[in-house]
Amino acid sequence: MSTMANTKQPHIFIFPYPAQGHMLPMLDLTHQLALSGLSITVLVTPKNLPTLNSLLSIHPLIQTLVLPFPSHPKLPAGVENVREVGSFGNIPIINALSKLQDPIIQWFKSHPSPPVAIISDFFLGWTSKTANQLGIPRFTFYSSGAFLASVLNHSWQNMKTVRSKAIVDFSDLPGAPSFKNEHLPSTIRLYRESDPDWEFVKDSSIANLFSWGCVFNSYEALEDPYLDYLTRTLGHKRVYGVGPLSLIGTQMVAPNPHPGSINALTWLDGCPDGSVLYVCFGSQKLLNREQMVGLANGLERSGIRFVWVVKTGTTQEEAEVIPDGFEDRVSGHGLVIKGWVQQVLILGHRAVGGFLSHCGWNSVLEGIVGGAMIIGWPMEADQFVNARLLVEDLGVAVKVCEGGETVPDSTKLGNEIAQAMSEKSPQKVRAKKLRDEAIAAVDNGGSSSRALDGFIKELARPKFDTLHG
Ligand code: UDP
Numbered sequence: 001m002s003t004m005a006n007t008k009q010p011h012i013f014i015f016p017y018p019a020q021g022h023m024l025p026m027l028d029l030t031h032q033l034a035l036s037g038l039s040i041t042v043l044v045t046p047k048n049l050p051t052l053n054s055l056l057s058i059h060p061l062i063q064t065l066v067l068p069f070p071s072h073p074k075l076p077a078g079v080e081n082v083r084e085v086g087s088f089g090n091i092p093i094i095n096a097l098s099k100l101q102d103p104i105i106q107w108f109k110s111h112p113s114p115p116v117a118i119i120s121d122f123f124l125g126w127t128s129k130t131a132n133q134l135g136i137p138r139f140t141f142y143s144s145g146a147f148l149a150s151v152l153n154h155s156w157q158n159m160k161t162v163r164s165k166a167i168v169d170f171s172d173l174p175g176a177p178s179f180k181n182e183h184l185p186s187t188i189r190l191y192r193e194s195d196p197d198w199e200f201v202k203d204s205s206i207a208n209l210f211s212w213g214c215v216f217n218s219y220e221a222l223e224d225p226y227l228d229y230l231t232r233t234l235g236h237k238r239v240y241g242v243g244p245l246s247l248i249g250t251q252m253v254a255p256n257p258h259p260g261s262i263n264a265l266t267w268l269d270g271c272p273d274g275s276v277l278y279v280c281f282g283s284q285k286l287l288n289r290e291q292m293v294g295l296a297n298g299l300e301r302s303g304i305r306f307v308w309v310v311k312t313g314t315t316q317e318e319a320e321v322i323p324d325g326f327e328d329r330v331s332g333h334g335l336v337i338k339g340w341v342q343q344v345l346i347l348g349h350r351a352v353g354g355f356l357s358h359c360g361w362n363s364v365l366e367g368i369v370g371g372a373m374i375i376g377w378p379m380e381a382d383q384f385v386n387a388r389l390l391v392e393d394l395g396v397a398v399k400v401c402e403g404g405e406t407v408p409d410s411t412k413l414g415n416e417i418a419q420a421m422s423e424k425s426p427q428k429v430r431a432k433k434l435r436d437e438a439i440a441a442v443d444n445g446g447s448s449s450r451a452l453d454g455f456i457k458e459l460a461r462p463k464f465d466t467l468h469g
Pocket of ligand 1: 021022024284340341360362363364
């Protein structure tokens with residue numbers, strides 16, 4: 001643990017949530033805050049420290065506070081990241097991490113120049129209470145979008161009504177969307193009243209509504225109505241859409257491709273522009289055998305070139321199984337990558353024209369930025385909400401399948417992939433516009449760049465010093 005920090009600049013405390021899709025964008029935001037000269041301490045537990053390697057190599061002055069991961073009866077010993085247990089782990093992990101409140105407060109109290117603000121992930125809403133106790137503001141970082149935050153805010157506050165309906169209308173939200181109950185975000189769908197762990201998650205989520213400000217990995221052209229809606233309903237203007245953060249993140253400075261990514265990039269070099277479909281379903285979801293067969297046959301039938309990332313695990317249960325003979329049959333036409341690939345680099349390759357995705361928020365943003373047409377298969381979590389934004393609100397994507405257990409019909413899937421990847425489609429034209437708007441947003445004077453400046457000014461406002469202590 002290190003306690004020295006650059007005392008000339010406001011000192012900010014960053015607390016990322018230990019899941020790939022939450023941590024990476026938050027570290028990209030931290031990179032921007034460090035570039036602006038803020039003094040920073042990042043809290044992580046020991047096994048998550050390596051995720052900070054790129055950030056720390058670019059900014060050696062960033063300090064870390066490494067605290068042991070607190071135990072929880074529902075978590076196997078040694079687990080410190082959702083990646084290790086899958087999305088079921090969120091509830092115990094949120095509860096376990098809340099036991100860090102006292103060590104955090106003690107660390108602040110013993111620090112010669114303690115942080116003047118906390119920025120923490122939206123899965124760590126309980127840190128609002130910590131900030132209150134310390135007399136400093138807390139900003140909620142949403143690794144996801146403003147539409148999701150609007151749906152979540154409404155749902156947590158109206159849990160009984162929301163859960164009692166087969167079709168839930170969000171009539172107050174822009175566009176008055178409605179969702180089938182089974183398509184609501186997983187935390188809402190799976191919530192168990194009176195279970196202490198779930199009640200804690202509910203209170204913690206509601207606390208986000210009362211944080212000093214909210215920062216979104218999103219941008220105006222993508223989510224303007226929802227950013228506006230949140231500004232209105234939260235009752236203050238400290239709502240900042242600063243994304244897409246991958247465009248201004250550490251990978252842009254230190255891409256450092258690993259061997260799997262280099263193989264895929266070399267293979268892509270030999271393919272015509274926009275001809276390849278990239279297939280990947282994020283960091284958590286594993287497809288079962290039947291789903292793998294349906295997808296493999298669909299890809300083969302489509303006749304489209306593809307790169308497919310198949311997850312390998314440390315045990316057989318954690319691994320996806322590639323159907324026998326598939327790799328030989330598609331050799332030359334399709335590339336199967338086992339394990340992990342640096343998605344941002346693959347999506348940025350000129351040969352990639354489409355992205356068969358589960359519609360996780362980071363994937364969505366990375367696909368847009370990479371100029372790939374998104375072909376959606378939402379499965380769980382926030383993915384149905386994200387898919388609705390892309391397919392219905394913005395018309396930049398198509399949906400070919402839905403549901404975490406659904407086995408795709410390979411003939412239908414193959415035809416739809418071929419159709420979506422064909423030369424002209426209105427979605428492709430609109431997706432290209434959204435991509436240009438994303439690039440403009442983070443450029444000097446763009447909406448995200450202005451929001452980031454506003455956020456940094458707010459962090460550095462001297463009034464926080466008077467709030468402190
Ligand atoms: N990712 C990656 N390589 C992979 C799989 C995932 O780089 O092989 C990254 C991807 O770029 C994204 C994150 O992991 O930034 C996944 O986040 P997302 O919100 O899309 O989905 P989740 O994993 O939360 O379901």
